[in-house]
Amino acid sequence: MNILLFLCLLLRKHISNVKIANIIPYGNMAKEFSTRAENYSQWYNDLVIKADLAENSAVRGCMVIKPYGFAIWEKMRDVLDGMFKDTGHSNAYFPLFIPKSFFNKEAAHVEGFAKECAVVTHYRLKNSEDGKDIVVDENARLEEELIVRPTSETIIWDTYRNWIQSYRDLPILVNQWANVVRWEMRTRLFLRTAEFLWQEGHTAHATKEEAIAETKQMLDVYADFAENWMALPVMKGTKSPNERFAGAVETYCIESLMQDGKALQAGTSHFLGQNFAKAFDVKFLNQQNQQEYVWATSWGVSTRLMGALIMAHSDDNGLVLPPKLAPTQVAIVPIFKSKEQLEKISEKAVAIKKELQAKGIKVKYDDRDTYKPGWKFSEYEFKGVPVRLAIGPRDLENGTIEVARRDTLEKEIYQQSDIANKVEHLLDKIQNNLYQRAFSFREDKTFKADTWEEFRDIVENKGGFVYAHWDGTPETEQKIKDETKATIRLIPLDDKREEGKCIYTGKPSERRVVFARAY
């Protein structure tokens, strides 16, 4: 390492002000992280822990989201919340507990969620006979059990019944930020936990057309967020009946591709038709003075987006965050020996920090003397901070500053003049580069298959999305899933008709659908 360091210094002397390509890779990382190639899922697990995003809790399947991880989620939440408000929605809050009987009312819905519901049966504890323990008081059994919400359609539609009488009460455009519980057998931090955070929008409309327009609008909001904030390219489409939300007439979704070639559903938007209105008897009087059932939508994204964000961009050195969602966008590290030196450098560094802050950039000036510069470099690297600035005595003399970008691991020496503008542009560049990189990756991993052999080969050996013909039956989809683990991720929204034959049964098909193995 010392030799490398020496070489680096030599290089810098000879080509100061010129870009130094390819930062020294650190051997240390290998000790702490699995690599993606070695073991992708271990890499993901390590990353979540080492980047200080979340950890497992004392409760099975439930995670603790740590401050750094929560800061990212908070940013996502704030941006999405703004987008919801801009499209006319308001936030509200409904109860965590739902009377069990509510679940009986919509047949498909109950069937979809029954197997993973947590149930509250008692409301009191007491001391055990021997006084050593706390036990459930059997005398305090609830008359009707309460379900911990796995989603809130039922309690919300029961409530909407009282809110809606006339077409003048419509539309209702409500969103809630909440936690939900689905009793999962096998969990992974962010990707699948028993409790997770999400938002669920629930809207009520006078007409079918308006409800469908709302469903599509919110899908577009999600796609916009994924692409422009998360730098995550997504495909839009509808789900096959097998994959449809329990109780929906049509489920729209955005699907993204992770670096291991598996698809991840990043958001869903459901057209619920009049299913819940009928189940909960929610009617309104239209302008012709006739009773009609209300039309409904619901839409949601969850902390699972954190998983998508991590798996889409990060590398073997740790987390890589798109600048627009990074809690810290720029870290400034001073290089110093003495206190006097630190004071001089700090003067310059703080000035630069202020310049950056004036542009709305989130900056952290790390003048701790308890950690060495190299240690800080590593830390910011595996925490995914997009840009790191280093400033030392040499830079003070030369009016320069070292700029390192996380996405490409390149370092350059910049002149200090106009540094704020340069960094601002660099952040934009990184944001775009991450999107482009993810987009090219997806392009390279998107295939067409016309025969069963071809299909199997792609799914098993290449991964990624496969456009293929399907005869439209749930039975065929199930068989394909049983044999290859690939499912229909979506039926593309663009209405590209193409005559063909189902890859599995050979029956006629009018269009290709997108298959993949999925999270």
Add this chain to the structure above:
RNA sequence: CGGGAAGUAGCGCAGCCCGGUAGCGCGCUUCGUUCGGGACGAAGAGGUCGCGGGUUCAAGUCCCGCCUUCCCGACCA
């Protein structure tokens, strides 16, 4: 919920087969030298060995039950 593996200091692990004084590395504390890619030396602190029973003079070690995590299935966002 089925099959496998693991749980010993904050983290990573050895010790268990063959019962008898709880160990190593990293991290942590103090001091000194260092500081442009995870510094070095010296001296320290830190443990109900996952939890609960049992066997035994004696259990981290043997036996039984449970909990948690990871991997593979079924289920699922």
